[in-house]
Amino acid sequence: MKKVPAKSTPQSVVARSAGKPAYHHGDLRVALVEAAAQLTAEKGATGVSLREVARRAGVSQAAPYHYFTDKSALIAAVAEEGFRLFDQSQAQSLINAAQDPAARLAALGAAYVRFALDRPHYFKVMFRPHVIEHQKYPSLVEVSRRTFERLVETVRAARVAAGHDDADPLAVATLIWAVPHGLATLYLDGPIAEGTTPRALEALAGAATGPLIAALLTELGEGEPPWGI
Amino acid sequence: MKKVPAKSTPQSVVARSAGKPAYHHGDLRVALVEAAAQLTAEKGATGVSLREVARRAGVSQAAPYHYFTDKSALIAAVAEEGFRLFDQSQAQSLINAAQDPAARLAALGAAYVRFALDRPHYFKVMFRPHVIEHQKYPSLVEVSRRTFERLVETVRAARVAAGHDDADPLAVATLIWAVPHGLATLYLDGPIAEGTTPRALEALAGAATGPLIAALLTELGEGEPPWGI
DNA sequence: TCCATAACTTAACGACGTTAAGATGTTCGT
DNA sequence: ACGAACATCTTAACGTCGTTAAGTTATGGA
Numbered sequence: 218m219k220k221v222p223a224k225s226t227p228q229s230v231v232a233r234s235a236g237k238p239a240y241h242h243g244d245l246r247v248a249l250v251e252a253a254a255q256l257t258a259e260k261g262a263t264g265v266s267l268r269e270v271a272r273r274a275g276v277s278q279a280a281p282y283h284y285f286t287d288k289s290a291l292i293a294a295v296a297e298e299g300f301r302l303f304d305q306s307q308a309q310s311l312i313n314a315a316q317d318p319a320a321r322l323a324a325l326g327a328a329y330v331r332f333a334l335d336r337p338h339y340f341k342v343m344f345r346p347h348v349i350e351h352q353k354y355p356s357l358v359e360v361s362r363r364t365f366e367r368l369v370e371t372v373r374a375a376r377v378a379a380g381h382d383d384a385d386p387l388a389v390a391t392l393i394w395a396v397p398h399g400l401a402t403l404y405l406d407g408p409i410a411e412g413t414t415p416r417a418l419e420a421l422a423g424a425a426t427g428p429l430i431a432a433l434l435t436e437l438g439e440g441e442p443p444w445g446i
Numbered sequence: 447m448k449k450v451p452a453k454s455t456p457q458s459v460v461a462r463s464a465g466k467p468a469y470h471h472g473d474l475r476v477a478l479v480e481a482a483a484q485l486t487a488e489k490g491a492t493g494v495s496l497r498e499v500a501r502r503a504g505v506s507q508a509a510p511y512h513y514f515t516d517k518s519a520l521i522a523a524v525a526e527e528g529f530r531l532f533d534q535s536q537a538q539s540l541i542n543a544a545q546d547p548a549a550r551l552a553a554l555g556a557a558y559v560r561f562a563l564d565r566p567h568y569f570k571v572m573f574r575p576h577v578i579e580h581q582k583y584p585s586l587v588e589v590s591r592r593t594f595e596r597l598v599e600t601v602r603a604a605r606v607a608a609g610h611d612d613a614d615p616l617a618v619a620t621l622i623w624a625v626p627h628g629l630a631t632l633y634l635d636g637p638i639a640e641g642t643t644p645r646a647l648e649a650l651a652g653a654a655t656g657p658l659i660a661a662l663l664t665e666l667g668e669g670e671p672p673w674g675i
Numbered sequence: 676t677c678c679a680t681a682a683c684t685t686a687a688c689g690a691c692g693t694t695a696a697g698a699t700g701t702t703c704g705t
Numbered sequence: 706a707c708g709a710a711c712a713t714c715t716t717a718a719c720g721t722c723g724t725t726a727a728g729t730t731a732t733g734g735a
Contacts, residue, residue: 245682261575263492266722277684279725288723341575344635346490391629391638392654399628400620406573409620425621429658474713495691506715508694517692 246284248274250294257295258338262345267291289347296348297357299339304364306332311371318375319426325368326397327423333401334415341405368394396429397422475513477503479523486524487567491574496520518576525577526586528568533593535561540600547604548655554597555626556652562630563644570634597623625658626651 252273256265267288268278285291310328314321333340342348348357372386372393400422403409409418481502485494496517497507514520539557543550562569571577577586601615601622629651632638638647 267724268722278723279685280683282724283682344631346570346635348636388650391632391642392625392650395625395628395632396621397624397628398632399624399626402573402631403620403624403627406575407577413620421617421621496693497691507692508716509714511693512713 245274245276245280249281249284249291250298253291254295254298254338257342262292262338262341265292290354292342292345293348293354293357295339296343296345297354297360299336299343300357300360300364302336302339303332303343304360307364307367311367318371318378321371322375322393323423323426325371326393326426327419329397330401330419330422331415333397333405334418337405340401344402365390365394393426393429396425474503474505474509478510478513478520479527482520483524483527483567486571491521491567491570494521519583521571521574522577522583522586524568525572525574526583526589528565528572529586529589529593531565531568532561532572533589536593536596540596547600547607550600551604551622552652552655554600555622555655556648558626559630559648559651560644562626562634563647566634569630573631594619594623622655622658625654 249270252270253265256270256273267281270291271278271281274280281291285294306328307325310324311321314324343361348354352358369386369390372390376386376389400409400418404413404415404418478499481499482494485499485502496510499520500507500510503509510520514523535557536554539553540550543553572590577583581587598615598619601619605615605618629638629647633642633644633647
């Protein structure tokens with residue numbers, strides 16, 4: 218009478234309302250996630266209220282609690298949807314990219330910034346502290362892990378092509394991850410020169426990744442790294 | 447009877463309560479900012495409530511409104527204090543650094559990450575969207591502008607030393623800014639490998655900046671930049 | 676048919692941001 | 706020295722929010 222009812226499959230935070238038509242409403246779960254995403258787009262990440270989400274979905278204020286234990290669980294569902302879209306965007310960028318390892322990394326970087334700027338509402342929610350920090354929402358962590366894995370793998374390939382063996386590419390990957398992430402968050406949070414256009418920023422991320430990689434592949438990650446401690 | 451009273455000098459959001467001893471309380475304005483900063487450190491940026499801040503300062507819930515028009519104005523005051531500390535930290539890192547231009551940029555990058563990780567409460571508040579975005583809080587913008595100016599100037603010096611003329615260093619500076627910023631936010635927001643220690647991250651930022659600069663100084667910023675649009 | 680239960684609603688609690696209106700101490704011109 | 710003007714803070718209230726408790730209604734299997 219109280220908590221989440223049919224959630225026999227807690228695998229995914231998002232959707233997964235395939236079986237039953239959920240009688241009263243068509244499909245409340247996804248309706249709530251969609252309303253939350255839209256509200257985030259309109260009023261920003263902090264402007265999302267559970268009651269307003271419920272209002273937009275046409276249900277009462279308490280209805281969401283049958284699908285999400287918490288407000289943060291609903292936000293996490295939006296974030297998971299965002300990570301899924303992000304993962305697709307990253308994968309697509311590699312499909313379109315050339316074979317040159319550096320070009321592939323540049324494509325990932327440019328796609329990173331493009332996603333953040335094209336879908337800021339998703340991006341902002343995805344990297345809210347609480348979303349990833351806690352170990353709830355395992356399916357969300359799974360999706361983001363997969364995306365990062367692809368980057369690490371691309372870095373490893375680039376290093377192998379550059380004549381390295383399979384030395385740990387994690388630090389370099391973190392660094393390459395940080396460039397578009399830093400550009401995107403700086404832009405979205407304000408303190409970047411207001412003349413900068415989204416496309417310029419995307420191009421900057423892509424262009425930076427190339428020479429950055431070239432430098433990093435040779436100068437970093439050899440033997441005992443100086444940044445090891 | 448209603449709004450901010452003696453604020454004849456709206457120059458700085460922080461402190462500036464030099465003149466009068468503010469009779470009842472010793473110095474409520476700074477007491478509020480300090481309580482807010484402490485509360486941010488304890489419960490995170492979102493866990494700050496105006497009422498709790500007032501409670502800790504030993505005043506009623508409405509008292510803060512005589513010093514800050516808004517909750518966000520109080521947060522902005524905390525952010526401004528953070529930017530001030532950050533600016534000092536950046537300046538000090540240059541004083542301690544060697545003369546080599548790349549080393550100076552590396553020092554700025556390492557100091558950036560160190561500050562973010564040593565004072566996460568300040569850092570998180572500083573880069574909240576609303577803090578910089580709106581053009582309120584001009585003194586805050588002034589401090590952050592000064593800090594960025596120093597970075598741009600250091601980049602320019604490095605480029606001159608590398609044989610360039612005074613071509614616009616802004617894009618390169620943005621990029622170099624993005625590296626430690628991306629590392630810091632990724633770390634603070636969760637999704638960086640949990641094995642990474644703060645010092646390792648700081649060293650990574652410093653080590654990365656060197657070769658990154660070397661690459662960027664020569665490959666980017668020549669003539670018509672490919673990222674120009 | 677009927678009843679267990681899933682899917683929702685109504686109602687309430689405490690906390691919050693914010694504003695209005697009043698109380699209280701201080702300062703300064705006279 | 707005194708009282709007006711004012712700065713400083715309080716009490717009270719409004720609407721909104723997240724969350725929980727308890728009740729109501731529709732559904733589908735026995």
